[in-house]
Amino acid sequence: MNSKMETDLLIVGCGVAGLSAAVTALEAGLKVVNLERSEEEHFGGNSRWTEAYMRMKNDSEVSDDFEEHFAHNAGWNIDPNVLNALTDDAALQPAFAKAHSLPDPEVISAFAQSVPSTLAWLKELGMKFGPQPIYLLTQNTTRIAAMGGGLALIETLRAKALALGGEIRYRTTAIDLVRGEEGAVNGVVAIRPDGVREVLRAKRVLLASGGFQGNPEMMTRYVGPRSKHVRPVAIGGYYNKGEGIRMALDAGAAPAGEYGSYHAEPVDPRSKMAEAVVFIYPYGILVDKHGHRFTDEAPGTVDAHYDNISRCIADQPDGISYVIFDAKVEDIPRWRTSIRSDQPSINAPTLEALAAQIGVPADSLARTVNEFNAACPKDQGDFDPLHVDHRATTGLAVRKSHWARPIDKGPFQAYPIISTNCFTFGGLKVNSDAQVLDQDGRVIAGLYAAGETMGIYHQVYTGSTSVLRGLVFGRRAGQHAAATQPA
Secondary structure, eight states, X not given: OEEEEEEEEEEEOOSHHHHHHHHHHHHTTOOEEEEESSOGGXXXXXXXXXXXXXXXXXXXXXXXXXXXXXXXXXXXXXXXXXXXXXXXXXGGOXXXXXXXXXXXXXXXXXXXXXXXXXXXHHHHTTOOEEOOOOSOSSOSSOOEEETTHHHHHHHHHHHHHHXXXXXXXXXXXXXXXXXXXXXXXXXXXXXXXXXXXXXXXXXXXXXXXXXXTTOHHHHHHHTOGGGGGOEESSGGGGGOOSHHHHHHHHTTBOEESOTTOEEEEEXXXXXXXXXXXXXXXXXXXXXXXXXXXXXXXXXXOHHHHHHHHHHHHHTSGGGOEEEEEOGGGGGSTTGGGGBOOSSOXXXXXXXXXXXXHHTOOHHHHHHHHHHHHHHSOSSSOOOOTTSOOOOOOOSOSSOOOSOOOOOOSSSEEEEEEEEEEEEESXXXXXXXXXXXXXXXXXXXXXXXXXXGGBOOOOSSOOTTOHHHHHHHHHHHHHHHHHHTOOO
């Protein structure tokens, strides 16, 4: 293998995390190279396909629940000894606390505090942010979005990086880290477009190559057998094969985030569109291929619960479900905006005919709908589709908590729904400067991680924070690399 290149910051990945780091470091005078697995027309991984919603009140303030939501979803059955240790000064924390997989409160605080300045920097580059139409009919937090979505972000950042002298190597995949005698990371082993392996030397390395949703082996190893039912939500996810995470773990990095889980969205499997979400199910019922309900379709606002419900769909037979609703859907303002599929609903004048079209046993579906209808409230107030209305079923083993109305007015409609993978939760433990930590909580010299490659999510995704995570920690990595650049 050849060893030809020397650069200040070598970045594995070319999405919002990798490009925000690149521009930040280039502005500080560093020499920067990005490696991108895909061909040029697909560069950017998941960032290319996202609408880039952001959990903010406006472009200078994060939402009121930003840090709180992370704290409430920090992991399962957390040892109070770990929590107590994390209240100590960082220098005094024991290794088991520093390397724990939960999101470090100091990291989340730095995240929240860095969002406004990161967006202000992006505005200087020409990006605009503000309220945007969203497919969620009910929300429990505030959101804005980048004008033009993730594609505008990566195109703006790439143009700036190239204008500043940055280099992007397409169809080039990093597969291993290179370390010096004292353990500092000083390069990667990469496979060039011609298939030849090459050692690329650098003073610092940033891993910003996404998660492992595009790697069936890693998905099965960590997420389990149900992963066979789950596909990436967009084409960009197929490029995320987990090498960045794997090579760092092999080098002793501490894992962080929930490796057995992923950010899930409910999608129409017939559609070729990216993120062909179907969010009408809170106003109907979800049934499996046998015609049985299996979950509370409406435990609260859809943005707070679709993650768990979508993962539950992956556990059903063949990983498929169907939302069933009737003509009363027309009572719901803008209901069609909750469906992003380019495929039409499946329609029928009767439930029996609908069951035949979707391949569900007619007698089973009829029994499920009849039992559901009988359990719907008669006197719990008016149906209010845009707010939680507490119209709950009674007497069912699987309760529906809100918006429970009988399904009894034809014609009837259905959409198939599968669970899709926006990104995996498991990643690398980092500090507030995006430096990767080892299993004893020590910094691995020369190594950073940002975006989906760093792990901070457990249980329920803190919605509309993933793009921000990439932008903020990519920028913080670039800033730290510039401020501490070795001679």
